[in-house]
Amino acid sequence: xxxxxxxxxxxxxxxxxxxxxxxxxxxxxxxxxxxxxxxxxxxxxxxxxxxxxxxxxxxxxxxxxxxxxxxxxxxxxxxxxxxxxxxxxxxxxxxxxxxxxxxxxxxxxxxxxxxxxxxxxxxxxxxxxxxxxxxxxxxxxxxxxxxxxxxxxxxxxxxxxxxxxxxxxxxxxxxxxxxxxxxxxxxxxxxxxxxxxxxxxxxxxxxxxxxxxxxxxxxxxxxxxxxxxxxxxxxxxxxxxxxxxxxxxxxxxxxxxxxxxxxxxxxxxxxxxxxxxxxxxxxxxxxxxxxxxxxxxxxxxxxxxxxxxxxxxxxxxxxxxxxxxxxxxxxxxxxxxxxxxxxxxxxxxxxxxxxxxxxxxxxxxxxxxxxxxxxxxxxxxxxxxxxxxxxxxxxxxxxxxxxxxxxxxxxxxxxxxxxxxxxxxxxxxxxxxxxxxxxxxxxxx
Numbered sequence: 001x002x003x004x005x006x007x008x009x010x011x012x013x014x015x016x017x018x019x020x021x022x023x024x025x026x027x028x029x030x031x032x033x034x035x036x037x038x039x040x041x042x043x044x045x046x047x048x049x050x051x052x053x054x055x056x057x058x059x060x061x062x063x064x065x066x067x068x069x070x071x072x073x074x075x076x077x078x079x080x081x082x083x084x085x086x087x088x089x090x091x092x093x094x095x096x097x098x099x100x101x102x103x104x105x106x107x108x109x110x111x112x113x114x115x116x117x118x119x120x121x122x123x124x125x126x127x128x129x130x131x132x133x134x135x136x137x138x139x140x141x142x143x144x145x146x147x148x149x150x151x152x153x154x155x156x157x158x159x160x161x162x163x164x165x166x167x168x169x170x171x172x173x174x175x176x177x178x179x180x181x182x183x184x185x186x187x188x189x190x191x192x193x194x195x196x197x198x199x200x201x202x203x204x205x206x207x208x209x210x211x212x213x214x215x216x217x218x219x220x221x222x223x224x225x226x227x228x229x230x231x232x233x234x235x236x237x238x239x240x241x242x243x244x245x246x247x248x249x250x251x252x253x254x255x256x257x258x259x260x261x262x263x264x265x266x267x268x269x270x271x272x273x274x275x276x277x278x279x280x281x282x283x284x285x286x287x288x289x290x291x292x293x294x295x296x297x298x299x300x301x302x303x304x305x306x307x308x309x310x311x312x313x314x315x316x317x318x319x320x321x322x323x324x325x326x327x328x329x330x331x332x333x334x335x336x337x338x339x340x341x342x343x344x345x346x347x348x349x350x351x352x353x354x355x356x357x358x359x360x361x362x363x364x365x366x367x368x369x370x371x372x373x374x375x376x377x378x379x380x381x382x383x384x385x386x387x388x389x390x391x392x393x394x395x396x397x398x399x400x401x402x403x404x405x406x407x408x409x410x411x412x413x414x415x416x417x418x419x420x421x422x423x424x425x426x427x428x429x430x431x432x433x434x435x436x437x438x439x440x441x442x443x444x445x
Contacts, residue, residue: 300381
């Protein structure tokens with residue numbers, strides 16, 4: 001087999017950075033695409049952004065469900081690689097791919113059958129926005145299948161310590177998406193002008209290209225499915241056991257987000273658009289932190305498999321040190337320059353004012369959020385997915401009553417934003433303390 005990256009030896013900061021940079025680069029590329037996509041869609045008006053944002057909530061359920069598989073896949077792959085048991089790593093990978101195909105196919109079918117009822121849940125007042133949201137969901141539902149597979153493929157690569165290959169492949173897909181977006185949205189070069197449908201088609205095609213390329217590269221580099229199609233029921237159970245807390249947490253997180261979005265909808269399409277755009281701006285921190293989360297999970301997983309506990313501790317604190325700098329920087333940008341950042345996407349004065357409030361309030365919690373997300377990677381590496389899931393479910397769920405209470409005061413819509421910030425701060429304090437307490441147990445091992 002080729003392309004094995006040993007994270008159990010050598011300089012910790014160097015190895016962690018070497019693994020983190022491609023994952024961060026992939027995350028930043030994704031963020032850049034999301035922002036460019038939002039800029040193009042923004043040219044169609046606030047209603048288009050509201051439609052895409054509404055449909056996007058249900059697509060997130062697909063990614064949440066796929067966590068049932070890809071979390072355990074990454075953990076067991078990295079631990080098997082740390083033990084130098086590459087046959088076991090492939091057995092987990094093959095079983096995970098087959099699980100993903102079956103489970104996500106059912107979910108996509110559900111989205112297609114109930115797409116109208118799902119969009120009508122938001123009770124959008126404008127029929128045009130409602131139709132755009134349904135059209136967008138209909139097409140992008142297919143893309144969930146390819147995206148879910150790509151997540152599993154990427155976790156297998158990362159488990160082997162190889163984050164460069166998925167970065168390069170995903171980058172090609174994102175560039176393809178960026179090129180196709182304006183062509184299909186606005187009908188350039190003789191193409192039909194399709195609006196939000198064009199954005200959806202560009203996304204799904206790029207997702208197909210990425211998933212296909214990742215799969216064939218994975219087969220070539222690590223020999224997956226070289227002995228035919230093999231499904232290991234015991235490894236499937238193990239993967240589900242590890243992934244269940246995370247999948248539950250992410251499904252509930254998305255459900256909580258849908259309820260919050262329903263509350264926000266009381267302030268109209270402008271408020272929905274503000275959150276949709278604001279999330280893209282804020283993604284500079286949480287997407288990058290997600291990259292560190294994946295890198296730390298692979299690093300900790302390999303060293304946990306090799307029983308090198310001191311490297312786990314050092315790796316965690318190195319990662320926290322790096323991510324803290326990012327959190328402080330993003331907080332500064334969102335708090336000090338909210339209006340210029342928001343004007344990149346929308347220019348209407350009333351919406352810019354609402355958006356600036358969103359960014360200032362969310363800016364307060366960025367440091368805590370990235371620390372929490374990075375710590376999740378540490379927990380995942382040692383196979384302990386329940387603690388971060390418990391913390392996330394409790395405090396993310398608390399956003400709903402907080403949003404209802406705070407928005408009923410003079411804060412109004414800003415009360416909803418404060419409910420998100422307060423919960424993020426609490427998660428960013430409690431989870432690291434829990435992980436540090438857990439690290440002390442390694443002294444006795």
